[in-house]
Amino acid sequence: xxxxxxxxxxxxxxxxxxxxxxxxxxxxxxxxxxxxxxxxxxxxxxxxxxxxxxxxxxxxxxxxxxxxxxxxxxxxxxxxxxxxxxxxxxxxxxxxxxxxxxxxxxxxxxxxxxxxxxxxxxxxxxxxxxxxxxxxxxxxxxxxxxxxxxxxxxxxxxxxxxxxxxxxxxxxxxxxxxxxxxxxxxxxxxxxxxxxxxxxxxxxxxxxxxxxxxxxxxxxxxxxxxxxxxxxxxxxxxxxxxxxxxxxxxxxxxxxxxxxxxxxxxxxxxxxxxxxxxxxxxxxxxxxxxxxxxxxxxxxxxxxxxxxxxxxxxxxxxxxxxxxxxxxxxxxxxxxxxxxxxxxxxxxxxxxxxxxxxxxxxxxxxxxxxxxxxxxxxxxxxxxxx
Amino acid sequence: xxxxxxxxxxxxxxxxxxxxxxxxxxxxxxxxxxxxxxxxxxxxxxxxxxxxxxxxxxxxxxxxxxxxxxxxxxxxxxxxxxxxxxxxxxxxxxxxxxxxxxxxxxxxxxxxxxxxxxxxxxxxxxxxxxxxxxxxxxxxxxxxxxxxxxxxxxxxxxxxxxxxxxxxxxxxxxxxxxxxxxxxxxxxxxxxxxxxxxxxxxxxxxxxxxxxxxxxxxxxxxxxxxxxxxxxxxxxxxxxxxxxxxxxxxxxxxxxxxxxxxxxxxxxxxxxxxxxxxxxxxxxxxxxxxxxxxxxxxxxxxxxxxxxxxxxxxxxxxxxxxxxxxxxxxxxxxxxxxxxxxxxxxxxxxxxxxxxxxxxxxxxxxxxxxxxxxxxxxxxxxxxxxxxxxxxxxxxxxxxxxxxxxxxxxxxxxxxxxxxxxxxxxxxxxxxxxxxxxxxxxxxxxxxxxxxxxxxxxxxxxxxxxxxxxxxxxxxxxx
Numbered sequence: 001x002x003x004x005x006x007x008x009x010x011x012x013x014x015x016x017x018x019x020x021x022x023x024x025x026x027x028x029x030x031x032x033x034x035x036x037x038x039x040x041x042x043x044x045x046x047x048x049x050x051x052x053x054x055x056x057x058x059x060x061x062x063x064x065x066x067x068x069x070x071x072x073x074x075x076x077x078x079x080x081x082x083x084x085x086x087x088x089x090x091x092x093x094x095x096x097x098x099x100x101x102x103x104x105x106x107x108x109x110x111x112x113x114x115x116x117x118x119x120x121x122x123x124x125x126x127x128x129x130x131x132x133x134x135x136x137x138x139x140x141x142x143x144x145x146x147x148x149x150x151x152x153x154x155x156x157x158x159x160x161x162x163x164x165x166x167x168x169x170x171x172x173x174x175x176x177x178x179x180x181x182x183x184x185x186x187x188x189x190x191x192x193x194x195x196x197x198x199x200x201x202x203x204x205x206x207x208x209x210x211x212x213x214x215x216x217x218x219x220x221x222x223x224x225x226x227x228x229x230x231x232x233x234x235x236x237x238x239x240x241x242x243x244x245x246x247x248x249x250x251x252x253x254x255x256x257x258x259x260x261x262x263x264x265x266x267x268x269x270x271x272x273x274x275x276x277x278x279x280x281x282x283x284x285x286x287x288x289x290x291x292x293x294x295x296x297x298x299x300x301x302x303x304x305x306x307x308x309x310x311x312x313x314x315x316x317x318x319x320x321x322x323x324x325x326x327x328x329x330x331x332x333x334x335x336x337x338x339x340x341x342x343x344x345x346x347x348x349x350x351x352x353x354x355x356x357x358x359x360x361x362x363x364x365x366x367x368x369x370x371x372x373x374x375x376x377x378x379x380x381x382x383x384x385x386x
Numbered sequence: 387x388x389x390x391x392x393x394x395x396x397x398x399x400x401x402x403x404x405x406x407x408x409x410x411x412x413x414x415x416x417x418x419x420x421x422x423x424x425x426x427x428x429x430x431x432x433x434x435x436x437x438x439x440x441x442x443x444x445x446x447x448x449x450x451x452x453x454x455x456x457x458x459x460x461x462x463x464x465x466x467x468x469x470x471x472x473x474x475x476x477x478x479x480x481x482x483x484x485x486x487x488x489x490x491x492x493x494x495x496x497x498x499x500x501x502x503x504x505x506x507x508x509x510x511x512x513x514x515x516x517x518x519x520x521x522x523x524x525x526x527x528x529x530x531x532x533x534x535x536x537x538x539x540x541x542x543x544x545x546x547x548x549x550x551x552x553x554x555x556x557x558x559x560x561x562x563x564x565x566x567x568x569x570x571x572x573x574x575x576x577x578x579x580x581x582x583x584x585x586x587x588x589x590x591x592x593x594x595x596x597x598x599x600x601x602x603x604x605x606x607x608x609x610x611x612x613x614x615x616x617x618x619x620x621x622x623x624x625x626x627x628x629x630x631x632x633x634x635x636x637x638x639x640x641x642x643x644x645x646x647x648x649x650x651x652x653x654x655x656x657x658x659x660x661x662x663x664x665x666x667x668x669x670x671x672x673x674x675x676x677x678x679x680x681x682x683x684x685x686x687x688x689x690x691x692x693x694x695x696x697x698x699x700x701x702x703x704x705x706x707x708x709x710x711x712x713x714x715x716x717x718x719x720x721x722x723x724x725x726x727x728x729x730x731x732x733x734x735x736x737x738x739x740x741x742x743x744x745x746x747x748x749x750x751x752x753x754x755x756x757x758x759x760x761x762x763x764x765x766x767x768x769x770x771x772x773x774x775x776x777x778x779x780x781x782x783x784x785x786x787x788x789x790x791x792x793x794x795x796x797x798x799x800x801x802x803x804x805x806x807x808x809x810x811x812x813x814x815x816x817x818x819x820x821x822x823x824x825x826x827x828x829x830x831x832x833x834x835x836x837x838x839x840x841x842x843x844x845x846x847x848x849x850x851x852x853x854x855x856x857x858x859x860x861x862x863x864x865x
Contacts, residue, residue, distance in 0.1 A: 056491040057433050060421060063671075124493035125417065125500055126626035132493070275439075282434045290430045293455030 021064035022210040022287040023171055025164040026051070028080070030071045030139070031155045032146065034218035038249050042273040047248070050277040051216065052135070056128045057285060068167055069135060071142055072160035072215075074152040079163070080138045081131050154222035157215065157255065161232035161243070168211045168241060175208045210288040212264070214244045221254040223314050226307035233258040244284050248273045253303045253314070260302045267297055310338055394588045395423065397595070399468055406470035407482050408613050409620075414499040416486035418620035422673040423469060427455070428462035432471065435479060436487060442477050460827040464848055474851055499617075501625045502635035504662035512664060514628050517654055521666035524651025525583070526718065528552060528590070532561055532575050533721045549649045559593035573753020579722050580758045582765060587668055590650060591619055610639050618643060622652065623672035625665040633663050701768040706784040708741045713768070725749055726759050741787065746794040756795035760788055804832055809849070810840040817856075824852050 028051065035044045055067050069080040213236065221229070233254075236243050242264035245255040249270055259266035269279050286294050305314045308329035319328045326339040335344045398419075410416045420432065434450075435442040451459045466472045471483050479487075489495045527548045556562050561575035578589055595612045602612070618640050625631060633641060633655070644663065647653045652669040656662065700719040703711045712723055713736055720737055723729065726749035729739035749759065760783065767782050775782040809825075812818035818839045825831035825843045834841035843849055 053437075053491050056493075057436075060417065060433075060491065061426070061429050062421065063673075123413075123489075123495050123497055123500060125414075125490060125624055126629070128491075128493055277437050278439065281437050285433050286430050289426055293427060293452055293458055294430065295450055295452055 020208065020210050020289065021062065021066065021175065022058075022212070022289070023066040023068065023168060024055070024058045024287070025068045025070070025168060025211065025213045026055070027070045027072050027077075027157065027160040027164060027213065027215045029155045029157065029216055029218045030073050030142065031153075031219045032074070032143075033151055033153055034155075034249055038218065038273055042248065042276060047216075047273075047276055048135070048139070050280065052128075052132055053277060054280040054285070055131060056125070057281060058287075059127060059131075061287075066171065067131070068164070068171075070160045070163055071139065072155045072157050073142060073146070073150070074155055075150045077156055077160035077163050078138065078142050080135045080142075083134060083138065153219065154225075155217075155219045156225070157217070157221075157252075158225045158228035158232055161213065161215075161229065161236070164213050165232060165235055165239070165241070168209075168213075168239070171211070172209050212242045212244060212287065214246070214284055215252075215255055215258075217245055217247045217252040217255055218249045219252070220250040221252045223307040223312040226254060226312065227309070229254045229258070233261055237262045242288070246276075246279055246284065248276070251303075253305065256299065256302055257304060260299070265296050266299050266302075393585065394592065397592050398423065403470050405613050407480070409617055410470075410480065410482035410486050412499040412617045412621065413486040413490040413495065413497055414624045415617040415620040416483050417490035418623050418673040419469060419471075420487060422623075424465060424471075425458070425462055427458050428466050431462060431477075432466070432479070432487075435477065436484065436491075444477050447477060457827050460824070461829055464828040464830075467848060475855060498635060499621055499624075501621060501631045504630040504632040506630070506632075506659065506662055508630050508662075509656050509659070512630075512654070512656065517628065517664055517666045520654055521651040521668045524548075524649070525587075525668060528556075528650070529579065529586075529718055532556065532571060532579060533718055534569070551646060552649050555590070555593055555597060558597055559590075561593075576725060576749075576752045576754045577758055579725070580754060580762045582761075583668070584671060587650070587652070587672065594646065610642065614639060615643060619672060622647075622665055622669040625670055627665060627667055627670040630662040630664055633661055700766050702763055702766045703768045703771060704741075704763055704783055704787060706786055708787055708790070709738065710741060711736065711738045712766075722762075725752070726754060741791065743794050743797075746791055747798055750795050750798050756792045759791055804844055806830075806832055806842055806844040807846045808840060808842050810838075812839055815839060820856065821849060821853060825849055 028048075030044075035047075055069070058067060059065050068082065071078045071080050233243060236258070241262065243255070243258040243262045244264040245252060245259050245266045247255070247266070247268045247270060256266050258264065265283055267279055267283050269276060283297050286296070305316055306318075306327050307313065308315050308318055309326045310328050310330070310332060313329050315327070315329045319331060320326070321328070321337040321340065321342060321344060323342045324337060324340040326337055328338070331346065331349075332338050332344075335346055336342070337344055409419075420429065424432065431447070447459065447463075463472070463477075467474055470480055472479055489497065531548050531553065556575075557564060559574070560572050561578050562569050562571050564570075578586060581589065595615055598610050598615065599612050602610075614637075633644065636644075644653065644655065647669075648655060650668070652666060654664045654666060656664075700712060700714040700716070700723075702713075702723075705711075710723075710727055712719075714720055714723070715735055720729070720732075723737065723739070726741070726745055727739045728742050728745040729737055731738045746756070746759070750756070764782055771782050774780075781788075809818075809821065812821070818841075819836075822831060822834050822836075822841045825841060826834070828848060830843045830845045830849070832842045832844050
């Protein structure tokens with residue numbers, strides 16, 4: 001029956017005609033040390049004002065564009081907007097405050113924000129005012145609850161990335177049409193739906209929501225976080241979420257790799273952090289739909305160095321476990337992989353490579369080729385994430 | 387939805403540049419036009435140059451846009467020029483638009499164009515549900531009035547219908563006509579009925595604008611200015627649903643507009659306190675783009691369904707054998723369906739019927755286009771249809787049926803006319819080719835004949851600019 005419905009000459013899929021909402025998740029690096037270092041060039045208040053304009057510009061694109069903002073702090077990741085669903089978390093983390101006082105603080109915050117909203121919104125789009133007050137209030141409480149002992153030189157970007165990914169996943173499911181058919185009379189549609197869901201879970205999600213992550217980075221990548229960061233990056237790549245990075249200070253090596261792996265944009269504004277807004281508006285405002293038609297900024301060189309699993313050193317060359325692909329800067333003890341425990345044979349490591357004389361007959365080369373491959377392991381490269 | 391100047395883009399297009407300059411003085415207007423009227427690429431371009439410290443040239447843009455997207459780029463620039471957002475011949479934003487959009491994004495200034503909230507307490511009975519119900523009733527009264535003129539069904543709504551002023555407006559806009567004592571619906575009225583709620587609201591507001599323009603031209607009631615009215619509409623669109631705003635902060639002429647807006651159901655004013663007004667969902671969704679409307683109207687019906695037992699919900703299942711099943715309660719929706727289909731059975735909550743050649747021809751004879759019918763069917767398609775389409779990666783409506791509706795329409799319309807300009811007698815083929823290609827890229831070329839070197843365009847301004855700049859470039863090269 002459905003063979004004759006002539007859909008062959010309609011190349012457009014069902015939903016592509018409509019404008020797809022896009023979700024922008026911003027991770028702001030709020031490392032106090034790093035911001036203090038560039039305070040002369042770009043104080044955080046100014047950077048935040050620029051960021052808010054950028055957020056408003058994104059929301060101006062359409063009613064159904066969404067935004068979510070996270071702060072990556074030296075010791076934790078915190079939601080700035082929308083507010084964290086469990087406010088108890090903040091109460092618990094703001095050390096040594098009793099419950100009574102905390103509710104008091106909350107009450108005062110609400111009062112001031114409401115007053116600010118009433119006063120300012122005649123000249124401001126209501127949603128913009130709401131986001132601004134929300135971010136400022138959460139950031140204020142984050143800064144207030146930061147103790148001097150928390151001041152690490154690096155930032156927990158991986159945690160914020162993970163939170164962002166889970167939020168994107170949640171939004172995707174919220175925007176997806178109901179999966180289960182309420183009509184038992186038409187089991188074919190549910191079956192078809194189920195198979196498409198199983199085979200490519202990202203396809204259905206990608207068509208309902210374009211999402212991307214933007215990291216505003218001010219600090220170096222911490223080698224200790226190599227594994228969690230990369231896990232988050234590969235998850236993002238699998239879900240086809242580009243991770244963009246604008247670096248204001250320092251060298252975020254892993255985020256650079258993240259942009260490369262996920263097809264995002266990496267820009268370094270370290271030479272001129274005052275131009276933050278121009279960087280944001282020009283380089284990062286285009287969403288997945290617009291990026292199809294614009295040339296996006298590319299990076300001329302990517303620092304691909306990885307951190308080893310044993311000492312968290314960034315290494316150029318190292319040893320890789322042939323089973324689990326863990327990286328080591330030196331041969332692990334007893335030649336046993338620290339991650340999976342496989343006993344590894346080093347072969348004749350360090351020996352002078354034997355140069356095989358060139359064979360004259362082609363037949364023999366082919367025979368030799370297979371045996372040589374067995375020696376060195378698999379011939380196929382690392383599977384690329386799709 | 388090409389129905390005269392009934393749609394907003396067409397209305398805006400014919401406004402002169404000075405009007406745009408005035409409109410863009412209000413940040414809310416600039417913001418609303420940015421949101422509602424521009425294609426995605428144009429938005430990205432505007433945002434990129436909004437805060438750019440150095441001027442952005444057209445050649446820079448060529449570098450930025452991928453060659454595969456050149457067509458969209460030309461279209462985007464054409465629309466930006468048409469709306470006077472960028473200056474002709476260059477890519478600099480017009481001063482008023484730039485300042486206003488910046489203000490809208492930054493939230494500074496002292497323009498009060500996003501509405502002054504009322505500080506007085508909000509009456510307890512006014513909540514989201516109340517406002518939705520109120521707006522829906524007001525709007526349905528208007529629709530029922532138009533539908534009652536079809537003569538197909540006698541709709542008993544039990545209410546008094548819209549106010550006399552609204553009736554006059556519908557008459558003046560030729561949505562309905564008075565023939566003797568009886569009202570009959572015109573083809574404009576038919577296509578009005580088939581539109582989405584949002585487009586209907588705009589159609590009515592534009593009718594009102596035109597009526598005011600005519601009245602002003604004839605010299606009476608000159609306290610309202612259509613430009614000011616338009617920017618007031620855009621301001622309404624930027625208000626927050628469910629919030630009270632102060633009427634005292636409005637200008638005198640805007641306050642005079644409030645009674646009519648109440649008649650349309652766009653705002654609500656509590657009887658005991660006339661110092662505050664509430665925008666309804668009809669007003670706050672004015673600048674949502676058309677594609678977002680499915681979800682919004684869904685939200686609308688979801689909000690009202692709990693109170694008015696799914697009164698106006700209408701979902702349609704359309705099969706490949708031209709049969710149509712509509713889950714519908716409201717006589718209004720049934721009347722609309724009867725406009726283009728041959729209804730056979732009616733049960734409680736369900737009508738079924740077929741699309742036939744005769745029924746479609748009938749509808750086309752009334753001035754309804756096939757596109758309108760298709761648009762209506764697809765916006766009201768059942769959730770089941772959407773799910774099925776998404777699973778099979780196919781269009782929502784069965785393409786055979788869509789094609790056939792179009793073909794049936796073509797049966798009746800062998801000739802179509804459009805006003806425009808014929809370009810002929812080019813000096814050389816190369817020049818013809820360049821100009822015709824440009825016209826095609828910006829989407830104004832209606833017909834071309836490469837052999838004879840002539841083409842026909844519906845709009846001429848941008849082609850003129852293009853030819854002028856080309857000639858200039860040529861002269862520059864020769865000298």
